[in-house]
Amino acid sequence: MLQTLSTVLNNIKTKSKQEIYQLSNNLNNPDQTKHNMLHQVRPEVFNQILIFLDIQQILQFRLVSRRANETIKLMLPKQIHNLQYLIVEQQNEIQVKIQILEATKNPNQQQDLQAALNQISEIPRSRFVELKHYAQPPEIIEKVITLVCLATDSTFKIQKDNWKECQKRLGQGNFINSILYLDISILKEKQLKYLEQVNSYTEEQTASKSLVVRALLIFLKAVVELRKSNLYKMFDEITELEHKIRKKKQFIVNLEKINDN
């Protein structure tokens, strides 16, 4: 009898205050213990249920109760392993895509863009500054300059009346350089959607208004065409995969923190 009592006492000593409170609460409210399904189900069963959910939902279930939290903790190493496996798979996918890119790289694709850039570089800066002096430019000029500003700066806002902002940019010393050294791989989808509007204008329409704007229109058309080619589509896919990998790695770090707590 004494031995049994000492075993019970030892068991209680090893439990936290919260667990002791839970035990006493269960003893005082036997009905509640009996009816609460969370107490009836073995962790293995919950494990079988939770594998049908994705990791975000599994983590939400962690907050249901202490017991649920313990169950989830048991699952975390497996989930981390699965994520690591997915990362390896995506890294392999990136390698395959890079190899395809190398094999299918076509220098001719860049020729139109290079020609447009050469044309722009030959235009004297004063011709660009001239455009700035339009108080109310023809619609086509305003449109093309607005799109050039958007291409060179993703934060540029397309508004109803942003000619004043365009004028500011036209006056900036680095305006031409920002066109000549534009990295088209970083153009976002949203920017591209706006830039596609250039296809509704013809070179002839702009030629009658301004030769500078004509050159800029040719440049924008070349950018859109190149950016929509398979080469850049694959480039986008690689960027997206890299982004996913980064997110997964961060998620693994968070899961490990939960696991260690």
Add this chain to the structure above:
Amino acid sequence: MKFNTQDGQAFEIADETLKYFTKVCKTNVETLNLTSINSRIMKKVVQYCEIHQEDDIIPEIQKPLLSNNLYEIVGFKDAEYITNLEFEELLHIIKAAELLGINTLVDLSCAQFAIKIRGKSPEQIKSYLSSKMHKTDEEFQRQRDGENMAKIQQMQSSD
């Protein structure tokens, strides 16, 4: 093979249905007492096996689930069988199916359970699984009576 449930009902299972009872189908036992399964749950389990009596293979359910609509995930008859069951029944079916080794039923019930808790907040899940949701008015009244009696006894003892 004969199964006696917790509440004393006997179930005679034919060989075509018994093939899904992977933990018992290869034994030579003629009668099995299922002390943790009642007849209501056993009926549902048998119903599942009868639905699939003529199937050679029951396809595995994809994990994690890609839809909240079970009809898009499993066959129509499986979805019809499981969709309207409550949490408590599902848990009992999972336990029974585990005990008898009906793995596809374990998966189906777990998937339905997962769909039911999918996208719900921890508070909502807690309330689904807590006792209050499953108590009848009579049980609530009995609880209130008990509490009143305890109060009266306490007052009497303090007097």
